[in-house]
Amino acid sequence: MSKEILLLSGPNLDLLGERNPEIYGSTTLAEHVARFGALATSEGYTVRHVQSNFEGDLIEQVHAARGRSTAIVINAGALTHSSWALADALATFTGAKIEVHLSNPAAREPFRHHSTLAAVVDGSIAGFGAVSYDLALEAVVRLDANT
Protein backbone atom coordinates (compact mmCIF):
# COMPACT_ATOMS: atom_id res chain seq x y z
CA MET A 1 0.00 0.00 0.00
CA SER A 2 1.50 3.38 -0.96
CA LYS A 3 2.01 6.09 1.59
CA GLU A 4 -0.31 9.07 1.65
CA ILE A 5 0.59 12.73 1.77
CA LEU A 6 -2.16 15.07 2.94
CA LEU A 7 -1.85 18.30 0.96
CA LEU A 8 -3.82 21.04 2.71
CA SER A 9 -4.74 24.37 1.15
CA GLY A 10 -6.21 27.13 3.26
CA PRO A 11 -8.42 30.16 2.69
CA ASN A 12 -8.50 31.90 -0.67
CA LEU A 13 -6.13 29.47 -2.35
CA ASP A 14 -9.12 28.29 -4.38
CA LEU A 15 -8.81 31.64 -6.15
CA LEU A 16 -5.24 31.06 -7.33
CA GLY A 17 -4.91 32.02 -10.96
CA GLU A 18 -7.21 35.03 -10.49
CA ARG A 19 -6.04 36.36 -7.12
CA ASN A 20 -3.08 38.76 -7.18
CA PRO A 21 -1.34 37.04 -10.12
CA GLU A 22 1.55 39.51 -9.75
CA ILE A 23 2.24 37.87 -6.36
CA TYR A 24 0.97 34.32 -6.73
CA GLY A 25 1.31 33.76 -10.48
CA SER A 26 -1.32 32.58 -12.94
CA THR A 27 -1.25 28.87 -12.07
CA THR A 28 -4.51 27.58 -10.61
CA LEU A 29 -4.72 25.49 -7.46
CA ALA A 30 -5.82 22.50 -9.55
CA GLU A 31 -2.65 22.86 -11.63
CA HIS A 32 -0.43 23.07 -8.52
CA VAL A 33 -2.13 19.99 -7.10
CA ALA A 34 -1.77 18.06 -10.38
CA ARG A 35 1.95 18.88 -10.54
CA PHE A 36 2.46 17.93 -6.90
CA GLY A 37 0.46 14.75 -7.40
CA ALA A 38 2.48 13.68 -10.45
CA LEU A 39 5.76 14.24 -8.63
CA ALA A 40 4.48 12.43 -5.53
CA THR A 41 3.33 9.46 -7.63
CA SER A 42 6.79 9.19 -9.18
CA GLU A 43 8.18 8.96 -5.63
CA GLY A 44 5.66 6.29 -4.63
CA TYR A 45 3.15 8.38 -2.68
CA THR A 46 -0.53 9.06 -3.09
CA VAL A 47 -1.86 12.55 -2.43
CA ARG A 48 -5.09 13.53 -0.74
CA HIS A 49 -5.75 17.21 -1.35
CA VAL A 50 -8.23 19.27 0.62
CA GLN A 51 -8.85 22.99 0.22
CA SER A 52 -11.03 24.83 2.67
CA ASN A 53 -11.80 28.40 3.53
CA PHE A 54 -12.76 27.29 7.05
CA GLU A 55 -10.26 26.89 9.87
CA GLY A 56 -12.24 24.08 11.56
CA ASP A 57 -12.28 22.00 8.36
CA LEU A 58 -8.51 22.20 8.12
CA ILE A 59 -8.18 21.21 11.79
CA GLU A 60 -10.45 18.21 11.25
CA GLN A 61 -8.39 17.14 8.23
CA VAL A 62 -5.25 17.24 10.38
CA HIS A 63 -7.01 15.08 12.98
CA ALA A 64 -8.09 12.62 10.27
CA ALA A 65 -4.49 12.38 9.04
CA ARG A 66 -3.30 11.10 12.42
CA GLY A 67 -2.38 7.43 12.01
CA ARG A 68 -3.28 7.56 8.32
CA SER A 69 -1.01 9.93 6.40
CA THR A 70 2.78 9.79 6.26
CA ALA A 71 3.14 13.53 5.87
CA ILE A 72 1.25 16.80 5.78
CA VAL A 73 2.19 19.56 3.35
CA ILE A 74 0.25 22.68 4.27
CA ASN A 75 -0.23 26.07 2.70
CA ALA A 76 -2.57 27.57 5.29
CA GLY A 77 -2.92 30.93 3.50
CA ALA A 78 -3.49 33.78 5.96
CA LEU A 79 -4.30 31.30 8.76
CA THR A 80 -0.52 30.83 8.83
CA HIS A 81 -0.31 34.17 10.57
CA SER A 82 -3.17 33.84 13.02
CA SER A 83 -4.24 30.30 13.80
CA TRP A 84 -3.02 28.94 17.10
CA ALA A 85 -5.73 26.26 16.82
CA LEU A 86 -4.31 24.93 13.55
CA ALA A 87 -0.84 24.98 15.11
CA ASP A 88 -2.13 22.97 18.09
CA ALA A 89 -3.72 20.44 15.71
CA LEU A 90 -0.52 20.08 13.68
CA ALA A 91 1.44 19.55 16.89
CA THR A 92 -0.55 16.32 17.45
CA PHE A 93 0.50 14.87 14.07
CA THR A 94 3.69 12.85 14.38
CA GLY A 95 4.61 12.42 10.69
CA ALA A 96 6.55 14.85 8.53
CA LYS A 97 5.04 18.35 8.36
CA ILE A 98 6.07 20.94 5.79
CA GLU A 99 4.75 24.52 5.67
CA VAL A 100 4.71 25.88 2.14
CA HIS A 101 4.08 29.29 0.57
CA LEU A 102 4.12 30.45 -3.02
CA SER A 103 5.21 33.96 -2.08
CA ASN A 104 7.82 34.98 0.47
CA PRO A 105 5.76 36.29 3.41
CA ALA A 106 8.91 37.65 5.11
CA ALA A 107 9.32 40.11 2.24
CA ARG A 108 5.71 41.32 2.40
CA GLU A 109 3.46 43.18 4.88
CA PRO A 110 4.46 42.98 8.56
CA PHE A 111 1.40 40.89 9.52
CA ARG A 112 2.73 38.10 7.27
CA HIS A 113 6.13 37.98 8.98
CA HIS A 114 5.02 35.73 11.82
CA SER A 115 3.93 32.12 11.31
CA THR A 116 2.05 30.40 14.12
CA LEU A 117 2.78 27.10 12.32
CA ALA A 118 6.55 27.47 11.99
CA ALA A 119 7.28 26.13 15.47
CA VAL A 120 5.30 22.92 14.99
CA VAL A 121 6.41 21.89 11.48
CA ASP A 122 9.67 20.29 10.41
CA GLY A 123 10.42 23.21 8.15
CA SER A 124 9.03 25.95 5.93
CA ILE A 125 9.51 26.58 2.22
CA ALA A 126 8.48 29.95 0.82
CA GLY A 127 9.01 32.25 -2.10
CA PHE A 128 9.58 29.88 -5.01
CA GLY A 129 6.13 29.87 -6.61
CA ALA A 130 5.16 26.43 -7.93
CA VAL A 131 8.67 25.19 -7.12
CA SER A 132 7.86 25.64 -3.40
CA TYR A 133 5.59 22.59 -3.74
CA ASP A 134 8.32 20.60 -5.55
CA LEU A 135 10.74 21.42 -2.73
CA ALA A 136 8.12 20.44 -0.14
CA LEU A 137 7.82 17.03 -1.76
CA GLU A 138 11.60 16.68 -1.78
CA ALA A 139 11.58 17.48 1.94
CA VAL A 140 8.91 14.83 2.59
CA VAL A 141 10.88 12.18 0.69
CA ARG A 142 14.06 12.95 2.62
CA LEU A 143 12.38 13.15 6.02
CA ASP A 144 10.51 9.91 5.31
CA ALA A 145 13.77 8.18 4.33
CA ASN A 146 15.17 9.09 7.76
CA THR A 147 12.32 7.59 9.78
Ligand code: DQA
Ligand atom coordinates in the same frame (compact mmCIF):
# COMPACT_ATOMS: atom_id res chain seq x y z
C1 DQA B 1 0.47 32.45 1.08
C2 DQA B 1 1.02 33.65 1.87
C3 DQA B 1 0.01 34.13 2.88
O1 DQA B 1 0.51 35.28 3.56
C4 DQA B 1 -1.28 34.53 2.19
O2 DQA B 1 -2.25 34.92 3.14
C5 DQA B 1 -1.80 33.49 1.28
C6 DQA B 1 -0.87 32.75 0.44
C7 DQA B 1 1.43 32.01 -0.04
O3 DQA B 1 1.29 30.89 -0.52
O4 DQA B 1 2.29 32.78 -0.44
O5 DQA B 1 -3.01 33.28 1.17
O6 DQA B 1 0.32 31.36 1.98
